[in-house]
C-alpha cells in the first residue's frame with residue numbers, strides 16, 4: 001500500500017469538507033477520484049502532498065501514511081512534496097525556457113552538474129512523452145507551446161525530481177481530445193514506475209485510465225472498488241445514480 005488514509009476529517013474554518021475518509025491507495029496503480037462538483041475530491045488530493053499546510057484556515061484530523069509513515073507526524077512537508085508530485089487543472093508552466101521549467105526543481109534540490117541536469121531533463125521529458133517534440137527547442141519559452149504540450153511539460157517538471165507518486169487534479173479539463181488522449185496514454189506508461197491519483201469529472205476517463213475508483217459525495221467516500229467493478233456493478237444506490245447520469 002502506498003497511501004493509507006484513516007478516518008480523515010478536513011475543515012475549512014468551521015465548514016467540514018471531508019468526513020471520515022478511509023482509503024488505501026495501491027502502489028503502481030492508477031486511482032481515480034470521481035464525484036460531483038464540490039464533493040471534496042481536490043481537497044482530498046491536496047492532503048496527500050500536504051498542500052493544505054499553506055492555508056492556516058484548514059484543520060485536518062485522522063491519519064495519512066505514506067509507505068507506513070505518518071505524513072504529518074513523521075515527515076516534513078518538503079520530504080512529502082519531493083516524494084509526491086502534483087499536476088494541476090490548467091497547465092501552469094513558468095515563464096522560462098522548456099529546459100529550465102524541467103530543471104527548476106533539480107536546481108532547487110542543489111544539482112549543479114550540467115551533464116546530470118541534461119540527463120535528468122531528458123529523462124523527465126521522455127517519461128512525459130514530450131522529448132521528441134521539444135528536443136530541438138529546449139531553450140524556447142514554454143509559453144509558446146500548445147496547451148497539451150504545456151501540460152505534458154508540467155508532468156515532466158513534476159517527474160524530474162524523482163517522485164514516487166503523481167497527483168493529477170483534472171489534468172485534461174482544459175485540453176482538446178487529442179491532447180487528452182496523450183495524457184491518458186501517459187497514465188498507462190507512467191504507472192509502471194509511479195503511483196498515480198487522478199481527479200476527473202469524466203467517467204469515461206476514469207474507466208479508461210484507472211485500476212481503482214473512489215466515488216465521493218458531499219465530503220464522503222460512498223464507494224471504492226476496482227474500476228470495472230464499480231462501473232459495472234455498483235454496490236451503493238448513490239454510485240449507481242451518479243454513474244448513470246441521474247445526478248451530479
Ligand SMILES: Nc1ncnc2c1ncn2[C@@H]1O[C@H](COP(=O)(O)OP(=O)(O)OP(=O)(O)O)[C@@H](O)[C@H]1O
Nearest residue numbers: 012017035036037038039040041042043044055201
Ligand atoms: N480554500 C477553501 N476554503 C474554503 N472552502 C473551500 C476551499 N476549497 C474548497 N472549499 C470547499 O470545500 C468543498 C469541497 O471542494 P473541492 O474543491 O475539494 O471539491 P471537488 O470535488 O474537487 O470539486 P470540483 O470537482 O468542482 O473541483 C466545497 O464545498 C468547496 O466550496
